[in-house]
Amino acid sequence: MAIRRGHVVLQGASPLAPAPSVHTPSVWKELSLLVALYVGYTASRQLASDNRASAIRHAMDIVDLQRVLHLNVELACNQALAAVPVLAVIAAYWYALLHYLITPVVLFAVARRRPQDYRRLRNALVLATIAALICYLAYPVAPPRFMPGYVDTLRETARWGWWSAQASAPRGFGQLSNQLAAMPSMHVGWAVWCALALRRLVPGRRGLWVHAYPVLTTVVVVVTANHWLLDAVCGAVLVYAAVSVTRLRRNRRTRGHDLSARKPPGTVNGNDLQRSQAHTTWKPALSRPIRARPMPAKNSSTLGLTEGSETTFDMGATLLTLGRRPGTLPACLSDAVRHVGPPHRPLVWG
Incomplete structure (x- = not known):
C-alpha cells in the first residue's frame, strides 16, 4: 500500500478517490x-x-x-x-x-x-x-x-x-x-x-x-x-x-x-486502467543468480571443481549423485527433490 497525494494505492487495485472534503459553510x-x-x-x-x-x-x-x-x-x-x-x-x-x-x-x-x-x-x-x-x-x-x-x-x-x-x-x-x-x-x-x-x-x-x-x-x-x-x-x-x-x-x-x-481494473477509462496496471507490475524477489562463497580445495576436488573456478550446475542432479546410498541424508533429500521438483536456478561459484 502506498500513499500518493491523498490517494490510497493498493497492489493490484485501482487508486481510491479521495474522500470529499468538509468545508465550513459561509x-x-x-x-x-x-x-x-x-x-x-x-x-x-x-x-x-x-x-x-x-x-x-x-x-x-x-x-x-x-x-x-x-x-x-x-x-x-x-x-x-x-x-x-x-x-x-x-x-x-x-x-x-x-x-x-x-x-x-x-x-x-x-x-x-x-x-x-x-x-x-x-x-x-x-x-x-x-x-x-x-x-x-x-x-x-x-x-x-x-x-x-x-x-x-x-x-x-x-x-x-x-x-x-x-x-x-x-x-x-x-x-x-x-x-x-x-x-x-x-x-x-x-x-x-x-x-x-x-x-x-x-x-x-x-x-x-x-x-x-x-x-x-x-x-x-x-x-x-x-x-x-x-x-x-x-x-x-x-x-x-x-x-x-x-x-x-x-x-x-x-x-x-x-x-x-472501488471500480475494478478494466471497467474504467484508459487513464485509470494505465494507472492501475502501473501498480500491478510484479518483480521477483531474487532477480540475480545466487552467488556462493568459494569452497575449500579439499571439498572442491570432491565435486570436481578447482578453487576460484566458476561454473553452474543443477542442484537436483548434484543431490542425486550424492545420494546413491539409501538411508543417508543426501538420499532423503534427493527423494524429496524428485517428488517436488527442483528449482532450475543456476548457482555461480567463485
Missing part, C-alpha cells in the same frame, strides 16, 4: 438563505387566503377528528392557563421568543461543531419550512383562539411583552404574519429539528434532555390556543420526513462515491 451565504426564506414566507402571506369562514370549517374538521381520537384537550388546558396569569406570561414569552432565538443558535452551533452534518440538517429545515408554507396556502386552518370559549393568551399578555395583539410578531408587524396558518405547527416542527440537531452535538444519554424542548413547545402552543394538538403532531411528522429525505439523499451520494472509488 456565514454570508447562510444568512442570505435565511433572508430569502423569510422573504418567501412574507410573500406567501400576501398570497394566503383571508377567508376566515373557510379556515374555521377546516378547524372544525380537525376538532371532529380529534373528538374521534379523544384528543380534544385544548379548551381545558387553555382555561387552566388563563387562571394563572404568571404562567400565561411565561408561556407567551416561550411562544414569542424561543422560536426565533434557539433555532438560529442551534444552526450556528451545528455549522461550527458538525460541519459534515450541517448541509443535510439545514436542507431538512428549509425543506420542511417550504412544505409548511405550501400547506398554509393550500389548506388554511384557523387556530383555537379564533373559536368561541378560548382565551387568546398572547393578546391578553401583550402589555407584558413586545408582541402584537395579532400574533407573536413584534408590534407593527402583525399584518405580515399569517393568522390562518395553524396546520402544521412549525413552532413544534422547528423545535423537533433543534432536538434532532442537538443530538448530533450531544450523543448518548447526556443528550436525552434536548427532547424536552419540543415536548414543552407542544404544551405551550396548545395551552396558549395557537395550535390544535394535531397541528403539533403534523409539524413533528413533517420535520421527521424532511430529515429522512435528506438522509436518504446523503446515503445515495455516499454509496455512489464508494462504488465509483
Whole structure:
C-alpha cells in the first residue's frame, strides 16, 4: 500500500478517490438563505387566503377528528392557563421568543461543531419550512383562539411583552404574519429539528434532555390556543420526513462515491486502467543468480571443481549423485527433490 497525494494505492487495485472534503459553510451565504426564506414566507402571506369562514370549517374538521381520537384537550388546558396569569406570561414569552432565538443558535452551533452534518440538517429545515408554507396556502386552518370559549393568551399578555395583539410578531408587524396558518405547527416542527440537531452535538444519554424542548413547545402552543394538538403532531411528522429525505439523499451520494472509488481494473477509462496496471507490475524477489562463497580445495576436488573456478550446475542432479546410498541424508533429500521438483536456478561459484 502506498500513499500518493491523498490517494490510497493498493497492489493490484485501482487508486481510491479521495474522500470529499468538509468545508465550513459561509456565514454570508447562510444568512442570505435565511433572508430569502423569510422573504418567501412574507410573500406567501400576501398570497394566503383571508377567508376566515373557510379556515374555521377546516378547524372544525380537525376538532371532529380529534373528538374521534379523544384528543380534544385544548379548551381545558387553555382555561387552566388563563387562571394563572404568571404562567400565561411565561408561556407567551416561550411562544414569542424561543422560536426565533434557539433555532438560529442551534444552526450556528451545528455549522461550527458538525460541519459534515450541517448541509443535510439545514436542507431538512428549509425543506420542511417550504412544505409548511405550501400547506398554509393550500389548506388554511384557523387556530383555537379564533373559536368561541378560548382565551387568546398572547393578546391578553401583550402589555407584558413586545408582541402584537395579532400574533407573536413584534408590534407593527402583525399584518405580515399569517393568522390562518395553524396546520402544521412549525413552532413544534422547528423545535423537533433543534432536538434532532442537538443530538448530533450531544450523543448518548447526556443528550436525552434536548427532547424536552419540543415536548414543552407542544404544551405551550396548545395551552396558549395557537395550535390544535394535531397541528403539533403534523409539524413533528413533517420535520421527521424532511430529515429522512435528506438522509436518504446523503446515503445515495455516499454509496455512489464508494462504488465509483472501488471500480475494478478494466471497467474504467484508459487513464485509470494505465494507472492501475502501473501498480500491478510484479518483480521477483531474487532477480540475480545466487552467488556462493568459494569452497575449500579439499571439498572442491570432491565435486570436481578447482578453487576460484566458476561454473553452474543443477542442484537436483548434484543431490542425486550424492545420494546413491539409501538411508543417508543426501538420499532423503534427493527423494524429496524428485517428488517436488527442483528449482532450475543456476548457482555461480567463485
